[in-house]
Amino acid sequence: MTSIVAYRCQGCGHTSTIKRLRCSKCRGRDFAEVKLEKGVLITYTVMNVVRPGYAKPLTIGLADFGEGVKALAQLAINNPRVGMKVKPAQAVLRKIENRALLGTIFEEA
Amino acid sequence: MRQVAIVGVGMTKIGKSDKNVVELLAEAALKAMDDAGVGEGFDEVFVGNMAAGEFEGMSGLGDALVSMLSLEPTPAIRIENMTASGASAIHAGWLSIASGKSSLVLVAGGEKMTSATTEKTADIVASFTHPVERDQGVTLPALVAMAARTYLERYNASRESLAYVAVKNHHNGSLNPLAQFQRRITVEEVLSSPVICDPLRLYDFCPISDGAAALVLAPLEDAGRYTDKPVKITGIGAATDTHAIQERDDITRMDAVRIAGEKAYRMSGRKPSDVHVAELHDMATVLEIMIAEELGFFKRGSGWREIERGAADLGGELPINTSGGLKARGHPLGGTGVAQVVELVMQLQGRCGERQAGEPRIGLACNLAGFANAAAVTIVERGW
Numbered sequence: 292m293t294s295i296v297a298y299r300c301q302g303c304g305h306t307s308t309i310k311r312l313r314c315s316k317c318r319g320r321d322f323a324e325v326k327l328e329k330g331v332l333i334t335y336t337v338m339n340v341v342r343p344g345y346a347k348p349l350t351i352g353l354a355d356f357g358e359g360v361k362a363l364a365q366l367a368i369n370n371p372r373v374g375m376k377v378k379p380a381q382a383v384l385r386k387i388e389n390r391a392l393l394g395t396i397f398e399e400a
Numbered sequence: 401m402r403q404v405a406i407v408g409v410g411m412t413k414i415g416k417s418d419k420n421v422v423e424l425l426a427e428a429a430l431k432a433m434d435d436a437g438v439g440e441g442f443d444e445v446f447v448g449n450m451a452a453g454e455f456e457g458m459s460g461l462g463d464a465l466v467s468m469l470s471l472e473p474t475p476a477i478r479i480e481n482m483t484a485s486g487a488s489a490i491h492a493g494w495l496s497i498a499s500g501k502s503s504l505v506l507v508a509g510g511e512k513m514t515s516a517t518t519e520k521t522a523d524i525v526a527s528f529t530h531p532v533e534r535d536q537g538v539t540l541p542a543l544v545a546m547a548a549r550t551y552l553e554r555y556n557a558s559r560e561s562l563a564y565v566a567v568k569n570h571h572n573g574s575l576n577p578l579a580q581f582q583r584r585i586t587v588e589e590v591l592s593s594p595v596i597c598d599p600l601r602l603y604d605f606c607p608i609s610d611g612a613a614a615l616v617l618a619p620l621e622d623a624g625r626y627t628d629k630p631v632k633i634t635g636i637g638a639a640t641d642t643h644a645i646q647e648r649d650d651i652t653r654m655d656a657v658r659i660a661g662e663k664a665y666r667m668s669g670r671k672p673s674d675v676h677v678a679e680l681h682d683m684a685t686v687l688e689i690m691i692a693e694e695l696g697f698f699k700r701g702s703g704w705r706e707i708e709r710g711a712a713d714l715g716g717e718l719p720i721n722t723s724g725g726l727k728a729r730g731h732p733l734g735g736t737g738v739a740q741v742v743e744l745v746m747q748l749q750g751r752c753g754e755r756q757a758g759e760p761r762i763g764l765a766c767n768l769a770g771f772a773n774a775a776a777v778t779i780v781e782r783g784w
């Protein structure tokens with residue numbers, strides 16, 4: 292199962308998908324990786340103007356993975372709805388010439 | 401700290417220009433120098449610009465500007481703080497005078513954007529985003545659209561209220577000869593324009609712009625040498641927020657704006673209800689509403705209704721974006737924060753012609769960096 296990696300502070304437990312050198316809550320410097328597997332869609336948009344190399348239209352959304360941890364990713368979902376369950380999946384994020392950038396997106400859970 | 405006054409203002413026409421960014425900055429600067437009646441004696445020059453390297457392959461804007469104006473050997477530096485580079489340049493200029501280091505400072509902000517395609521421009525503007533989010537393809541309009549969806553749902557706000565911000569600001573722009581858009585629009589036109597990032601449409605967003613604006617700053621005690629109507633900078637405040645948007649508790653909240661505003665209010669001893677006229681960073685319609693709420697002009701969740709009923713019109717309780725705002729005056733990135741203050745100065749001095757909003761004595765500008773990744777607020781007051 293594909294998952295999103297998050298970083299849990301070993302000092303206070305605060306968790307974020309973003310890697311910082313110091314915890315935003317307690318300034319601790321030790322983190323352990325945790326896996327996020329189920330989220331709920333908070334908001335999304337379908338973009339008709341995209342940056343070079345991205346599919347058009349491009350749907351992106353913000354999902355809540357619990358404990359206040361959120362992640363933003365492309366959605367491989369035709370009719371997204373706020374409140375729907377999503378799960379991470381691997382996909383090509385961007386293609387420039389023949390070089391593809393691989394990453395984690397969300398699909399319907 | 402010494403009190404600081406704005407003694408001269410200048411701005412180019414905003415829109416599509418054949419000039420490069422240095423030529424635009426120099427045109428605005430010369431207008432501001434002529435407005436102050438001063439041609440020599442600058443101690444420092446600050447240039448607000450976000451991305452001349454990316455748009456035009458240029459660096460060294462400070463030296464280039466000084467040289468075009470024959471102001472060598474005045475020291476000159478560029479200030480970069482994303483789309484709030486202009487306000488940050490003003491704050492740097494304020495500090496230079498307030499500290500006693502300088503007695504005469506030129507601040508110019510500008511950007512040349514129209515040489516790039518819309519897609520390339522979206523890419524350059526998105527360079528402020530966290531790499532984790534940038535890789536996913538986010539753009540600034542997409543982030544704003546996601547916030548708009550939540551704002552509309554949470555507060556049961558009408559889609560028409562967002563469109564009304566564009567209608568109001570185009571109306572004001574039609575009265576501003578230097579604004580990019582001179583054409584008035586209707587709510588129906590906004591709601592039938594092409595979807596850019598749903599739920600937001602083309603007319604919810606500011607255009608891509610070339611242009612520049614400039615100020616001459618001096619100690620208030622010397623201001624009489626340059627003008628009968630000096631405008632005091634009484635409050636400045638700036639703040640940052642998380643680089644990645646996914647780390648924020650609530651996508652509709654802009655803590656950087658709230659904190660920058662609180663600092664500026666505290667420094668000036670003013671409160672939201674003291675402000676007579678405001679220029680807020682309406683890069684998209686919904687942002688004017690969200691920023692107005694963060695700054696305490698309207699209760700949270702009620703800004704859409706207040707603005708829709710006319711509270712921010714030219715004749716309303718608090719006229720917002722009398723210049724036309726980013727939406728209609730235009731948004732040359734690093735120029736915007738300076739252009740906002742140029743408008744406030746002209747309003748305070750009673751120089752705005754058909755768009756004059758009564759006789760304001762206190763004005764506030766809020767310049768946003770990225771998706772409120774940072775914000776800079778400036779409060780100005782009559783100094784005569």
Ligand SMILES: [Zn+2]
Nearest residue numbers: 300303314317
């Ligand atoms: Zn911690």
